[in-house]
Amino acid sequence: MNIGIIGLGSIGQMLVKGFSKSGVASPAQLFVYNRTREKSEQFQADWPFTICASLQDVSEACELIFICTKPLDLYPVLQELAPQLRPTQHIVSVAAGISLEDLTSVSATAITKVIPTVTSQILHGVSLYACNQYVSSEQREQLLRLLQALGKAEEVEESVIETATILSSSGPGLIAGMMELFAQAAHRKSPELSVETTRRLLVETLLGTAMLLSEEDLHFEQLIEQVATKGGITMEGLNVMAEYLPPCFDQLFLMTQAKHDSLKLKTKVQFNEN
Numbered sequence: 080m081n082i083g084i085i086g087l088g089s090i091g092q093m094l095v096k097g098f099s100k101s102g103v104a105s106p107a108q109l110f111v112y113n114r115t116r117e118k119s120e121q122f123q124a125d126w127p128f129t130i131c132a133s134l135q136d137v138s139e140a141c142e143l144i145f146i147c148t149k150p151l152d153l154y155p156v157l158q159e160l161a162p163q164l165r166p167t168q169h170i171v172s173v174a175a176g177i178s179l180e181d182l183t184s185v186s187a188t189a190i191t192k193v194i195p196t197v198t199s200q201i202l203h204g205v206s207l208y209a210c211n212q213y214v215s216s217e218q219r220e221q222l223l224r225l226l227q228a229l230g231k232a233e234e235v236e237e238s239v240i241e242t243a244t245i246l247s248s249s250g251p252g253l254i255a256g257m258m259e260l261f262a263q264a265a266h267r268k269s270p271e272l273s274v275e276t277t278r279r280l281l282v283e284t285l286l287g288t289a290m291l292l293s294e295e296d297l298h299f300e301q302l303i304e305q306v307a308t309k310g311g312i313t314m315e316g317l318n319v320m321a322e323y324l325p326p327c328f329d330q331l332f333l334m335t336q337a338k339h340d341s342l343k344l345k346t347k348v349q350f351n352e353n
């Protein structure tokens with residue numbers, strides 16, 4: 080099956096790499112259209128997909144089409160595609176903050192909302208998904224096979240997708256942000272340890288921690304118990320985090336939800352005005 084990818088930014092590129100590396104689709108099955116053609120041409124050097132000249136070219140060639148533009152650029156794309164869609168085609172929107180209801184209002188056809196993650200370029204991470212009522216079981220299975228090649232796939236209700244997005248999709252950026260602060264604090268305490276060294280120590284620690292949790296199927300609490308000797312040093316750090324981090328994470332969810340809400344308002348205007 081040919082797969083269309085509209086928009087070749089972080090997520091469009093992740094899909095090309097993830098599908099190709101996993102072998103679930105060959106680059107020859109991928110049809111890419113990006114607003115700026117040069118970006119496609121540069122990327123095509125490593126991943127020999129087909130470059131399309133228009134949305135229509137993608138639509139003609141592909142049964143499954145991922146729209147990977149920024150949320151505010153999605154409506155015009157979907158509006159242009161809608162009249163030419165065949166009943167067998169399946170559209171995937173990866174845009175954060177655009178509801179299936181709004182998407183389906185433009186085209187009463189099979190549409191799935193997927194919230195992917197950049198870590199899927201190395202075939203790890205979680206893709207969240209929710210399908211509309213027009214997605215057939217065959218279309219759902221086809222998509223699931225692709226998403227499972229990129230890591231794990233988890234079907235979620237739209238009512239919780241925004242909270243889950245912060246964990247699985249913003250997560251890599253947020254974890255990187257936390258690690259940078261951790262690395263800088265270590266450097267402030269011991270300036271003879273360069274920031275590069277503190278970062279390197281943390282990257283290996285992150286990798287080992289994630290692998291141990293996953294391979295031994297440990298809960299966070301079980302790992303904490305292994306590390307934090309009773310009356311020892313780690314417990315002091317855990318106590319500090321227990322005091323200061325809950326309000327920080329509550330605020331993080333508050334602010335990211337507010338951003339989701341304002342994005343939804345802006346995109347809803349586009350969908351309702353037209």
Ligand SMILES: NC(=O)C1=CN([C@@H]2O[C@H](COP(=O)(O)OP(=O)(O)OC[C@H]3O[C@@H](n4cnc5c(N)ncnc54)[C@H](OP(=O)(O)O)[C@@H]3O)[C@@H](O)[C@H]2O)C=CC1
Nearest residue numbers: 086087088089090113114115147148149150152173174175
């Ligand atoms: N980044 C992430 O980790 C995640 C992103 N998402 C969602 O994925 C979507 C894309 O995000 P991201 O990849 O980060 O964004 P980027 O800005 O990196 O990429 C967007 C791409 O869309 C292209 N584009 C814009 N308009 C059109 C158009 N009309 N036709 C074809 N191509 C077009 C842009 O082209 P040009 O080269 O001209 O700028 C650009 O390459 C967003 O909706 C976001 O909510 C969801 C989960 C995670």
Ligand SMILES: O=C(O)[C@@H]1CCC=N1
Nearest residue numbers: 175244245248249250
């Ligand atoms: O930050 C963003 O808006 C996108 C959506 C989730 C992750 N990245």
